[in-house]
Amino acid sequence: MRIGKQMTTEFLEGDRLSLALRGREAYGGIHQRAWVEVDLGAITTNVQQIQTLLAPQTELMAVVKADAYGHGATFVAQVLSQAGVSGFAVATIPEGIELREAGIDQPILVLGAAHTPDEVKAIAHWQLQATLCTPQQALLFSASLSRLNQSLAVQLNLDTGMSRLGTDWQQAIEFVELVQRLPRLKIAGVYSHFATADDPDPTVLQQQHQRFQQAIAQLRAMGYWDWQTSPSLAPLSGSKGEVPPIPGSSQSPRPLLHIANSAATLMDTALHYDLVRVGLAIYGLYPAPHLQSCLKLKSALQVKARITQIKKIEPGTGISYGHRFVAQSPMQIAVVGIGYADGVPRNLSNQMQVLVQGEFAPQVGAITMDQLMIDVSHLPSLRVGEVVTLIGQEGDRAISAEDWAARLGTISWEILCGFKHRLPRIATVN
Ligand SMILES: Cc1ncc(COP(=O)(O)O)c(C=O)c1O
Secondary structure, three states, X not given: OOOOOXXXXXXXXXXXXXXXXXXXXOOOHHHOOEEEEEEHHHHHHHHHHHHHXXXXXXXXXEEOHHHHHOOOHHHHHXXXXXXXXXXXXXXXXXXXXXXXXXXXXXXXXXXXXXXXXXXXXXXXXXXXXXXXXXXHHHHHHHHHHHHHOOOEEEEEEEEOOOOOOOEEHHHHHHHHHHHHOOOOEXXXXXXXXXXXXXXXXXXXXXXXXXXXXXXXXXXXXXXXXXXXXXXXXXXXXXXXXOOOOOOOHHHOOOOEEEOEOHHHHHHOHHHOOOEEEEXXXXXXXXXXXXXXOOOOOOOOEEEEEEEEEEEEEOOOOEXXXXXXXXXXXXEEEEEEOOOHHHOOOHHHOOOOEEEEOOEEEEEEOOOOOOOEEEEOOOOOOOXXXXXXXXXXXXXXXXXXXXXXXXXXXXXXXXXXXXOOXXXXXXXXXX
């Protein structure tokens, strides 16, 4: 199976890291009409910052699903690998394969659920860690692995209140007992996921945490924490033959417990357990305003595009589809080579600003598929080819993914993931 997109990795400065330059866009993204710049230095610094919150034995798992939240999974993972993260989380099997093909050899946890023998085969072949969410899935994995004569490290997902994937936390013992008796499966982790960690009201988070604690306490009481030696954990009768060893299994004497995403990681060390699964904070964004004082993070992503035409228009002239903006006075407008097909939401039409020559310029008229217009009446020296910053910083002025999210009534995660592959990702090391 080979599913993965191509990625430009071009360095603007400080070419310290040897990252592959491959793909159809590798002819020089910097000269293109529009691109995403990813500051690898910021990512490294953010990891170092997050690590200051963690106890020495707590591992940092970097969540790099959805192409590392739009930043470019392969080169971000390579940088994170060097920055000392202990493993990666992806959503899908192809995302995991893409990392393996890029040379990532740390544990890669697939957070999504796999359900077919072909998926089990791919997971085993690429030595990914599967998330098991139900007993049925565990049995399917076991049967498929027997046919393949392979073994696999898996992680069990307990639903403590997210009501998404996972076995109900109250069935934790039955679930663990079943998986523990399937000799081709080794439980490398037991985890859950918070639904409201970014909410200043901690009520639901506390309830979920108590459920997680309760499930663990029950497992401990049943002797399930001494996983290697518990007599009740003999393989199910009927399992025959020698079971091949699981790569890396000797390194984890007991399953890792984890529940914290970025917000929970920033909020309280009591939520860290053995490992934290951090996405957003690694990319330098805060999950919520009230968590901004916890750490100094730096946003890694900037979105830039070039001006492709400049024109003067008379009062009464309508701009773009539907003439949703009509000039009230003589104006100078600039066309910018980026649009909603690149990930600039059309609902930001007439609602956003950009930075150009260090100044704010309002966007005017409907955002089109490949282009948008800005009012540059106050910038007479502007020329075609100059660079516009849609998200990022110019001097002391900045526009953030949070700004877009607030305008759109959404979350910054969605903004980051929305930038399409048509935009080359260009790595910078500042
Ligand atoms: C299961 C799971 N863990 C961790 C994360 C990381 O969350 P965040 O980006 O808030 O750190 C996610 C993200 O959606 C997730 O689905």
